Amino acid sequence: MDLVYTLDLIGTVAFAISGTLSAMEKRFDLFGALFIAAVTAVGGGTVRDCLIGSTPVTWMKTPYYLLAIFIGFLLTILFKRRVLRLKKTLFLFDTIGIAIFTVIGVGKGLEYGLPSYSAIMMGVSTAVVGGVLRDVFCNDIPLIFHREIYATACITGGIFYTLLHYLNYNENVIIPITSLVIVIIRLLSVRFNWSLPKSDLKG
Numbered sequence: 001m002d003l004v005y006t007l008d009l010i011g012t013v014a015f016a017i018s019g020t021l022s023a024m025e026k027r028f029d030l031f032g033a034l035f036i037a038a039v040t041a042v043g044g045g046t047v048r049d050c051l052i053g054s055t056p057v058t059w060m061k062t063p064y065y066l067l068a069i070f071i072g073f074l075l076t077i078l079f080k081r082r083v084l085r086l087k088k089t090l091f092l093f094d095t096i097g098i099a100i101f102t103v104i105g106v107g108k109g110l111e112y113g114l115p116s117y118s119a120i121m122m123g124v125s126t127a128v129v130g131g132v133l134r135d136v137f138c139n140d141i142p143l144i145f146h147r148e149i150y151a152t153a154c155i156t157g158g159i160f161y162t163l164l165h166y167l168n169y170n171e172n173v174i175i176p177i178t179s180l181v182i183v184i185i186r187l188l189s190v191r192f193n194w195s196l197p198k199s200d201l202k203g
Contacts, residue, residue, distance in 0.1 A: 007103070011049055013069075015097040015131075016070075022040070022140075036138065039130060039133045101127040101180070123157070128144050149185060152185075158180070159177040160178045
């Protein structure tokens with residue numbers, strides 16, 4: 001099992017946990033929570049694969065992605081009391097998920113011969129679309145529309161990935177460095193309350 005595939009499954013579990021936590025906070029039933037877990041975990045990758053013409057989409061080619069979703073869902077349900085007591089759990093798994101999915105999306109975009117800016121867009125789409133769908137289905141304002149640094153971290157990570165790629169660094173070096181850049185930016189942005197300027201028609 002190669003590094004990218006392993007990380008993809010880890011990211012799928014992380015986002016499934018994130019989705020299940022959101023559904024539990026909204027008091028969804030078990031089917032609703034499993035649905036939100038699945039949408040969060042594979043929504044971004046599905047959109048990415050459709051955009052670049054990689055069909056059937058990745059999670060349809062092997063049962064392991066569905067298994068990863070179910071594992072994330074089941075772990076959250078079984079340990080829900082412990083998980084819900086950890087206020088930062090959702091943030092942690094969301095951060096892990098966007099870091100992993102950004103590098104996978106950028107890498108796949110470059111693999112399909114896309115220019116660097118398009119590959120970066122594929123990375124951002126892979127990372128954030130699942131979360132957007134999760135928030136919409138849970139009747140929340142999607143996190144990427146807040147002032148909080150979120151998609152910006154993915155874009156920065158994507159730029160790092162493409163630079164290292166064109167400098168001919170090995171994938172086993174690019175992936176952990178890029179993932180770490182995204183995680184650090186997210187952690188620092190929350191720790192020091194970094195944010196983008198707010199749009200305001202009132203001036």
